Amino acid sequence: MGASAVQPTKPEFLTGGTDLVVTQVGTYRLFTVAVSTVSVAAVYYLITNTDFGLSVRAGVQDGEMTEFVGVNLPLRFTAMFFLGSAIAGLGGALRVVEFGIDPGAAEEFVLLAFVVVVIGGVGSIFGSVLAGLLVGWAQFLVPVVLSALAVVTGVSAINVEGISDLIPFAVMIGVLLVRPRGLFGEEGLLE
Template sequence: MTETPQSGAVERLREEAAASPRLAATAAVLVVLLAIAFVTNPGLFVDQAISGLVYGMILVLIALGLSLILGLMNVVNFAHGALFMLGAYLAYQLVAVMNLPFFAALVVAPLLVGVVGAAIELLALRRLYGQEPIVGLLATFGLTLMLQEWIRYQWGSTPLSFDIPASLSTTTNLGVTSVSTFRLFTVAISTVAIVFVYYLVTNTDFGLTVRAGVQDAEMTEILGANLPIRFTATFVLGASIAGLGGVLRGAEVGLQPDMGISFIIMTFIVVVVGGVGSIFGSVVAGLLIGWAILLTKPVLKGLSEVTQPVVQPMVDAAGLGMTLGPEWLVIPSVGGLVPFVVMIVVLLARPRGLFGTEGFLE
């Protein structure tokens, strides 16, 4: 029997309804675990929660540009990680070498990355529109290697850093812990950028015409839209946002030539979890991944402290000769595995991601 669109929609609604109790149960378990972690060690929990928020915001900035280019232009831009890294190194050049103020670099470096993004779009990617996504992926992977080697040639392979203003070098007391003011600044700047991009894409003629151009380029141009210019502007916007993330990350932790590769892998996880082509999904998934990485340790620490008095007598009764410490559940470097676990769980429940569109890129 042939499945009609109506019957397919009904079936998807039934599947989502059946999954709702499981999602509710999972959310309840997570809330309990987070509550245990906060009660047992509130200072560590808040500190790691803010660290996860900052890390997640950086992921969102990169994922926004990646999702913007992928969702509106159907190009898998693997070079996005290199553009993120380029933003950090250009900020280093402006602040540490040319002695410009940090706030000037915060504006100029992303704009320069946007210029590089425009060159990439005009000279390489414009010829790839309408082709299979794997073609763009391979082309941008080659561009990544070129940019990475140019950065090594220009600035070397040793880690670098640059100074931030004294006003951002202080700490802010949050009661249970103190956090770097620069981290709060990162969250504020990232939030402004995220709101701006989301509004631009979803509530302006620019975003609507680009989205329409992806669906039907000929009709959109007949209606008067200059699609080549809009596509270039979209790529510039995505590259600039990635460059902004690079400036903020480089100012906090320093620079190294492989930072782009490590972040682009994590960013692809964010895009997949959020749903390919969904800007809102990238925001949610970036924060989810950031918190999952940084909150895993305090959650396991709190859970082990609570369960140790119960589990230890059972171990003693079994005659195993083991003494469980208060952190018996804490696994070193477990945070690095968490994003992949989250991705697997989400894809098993929702193969399109949290907010993905059915049939996108198919």
């Protein structure tokens, strides 16, 4: 392995693509969207609609009182840590098949995760999920629209790849200009 990039092969049944209006979306990318959506929905359901999620949220708000009523917070927080690690592992496994991996790949994700949390609002799980969707769709749609505009206008000098890397930051600046605490940030959380 060493310092070189690794690119695993896609499963045979996930190769190919589906034509959309102005672009083609790969079957594996659609599979990734489906798995990600189910994962996010399952975690959201776990945190908002189960006794386990209620005890974790209570422990975050007032750990001492939660332990006083008999909840084993270290066990709950350890379980949440493992769940978060499993979700991160799933995301990494899904991504590596599509884009490969190299030793410096984590730097890109840490910065992108920071941007998503800021857009969503620090402390808001729902805001981070929505911000992730917003950034993902913007990164997908803006290059498609710019490519279509380049074809229509005859301009071929648009560097879509370079623009794609700037989209999360443009979205973050736009959101922060309108809502300085992010989409769902709470007043006084960091003050």
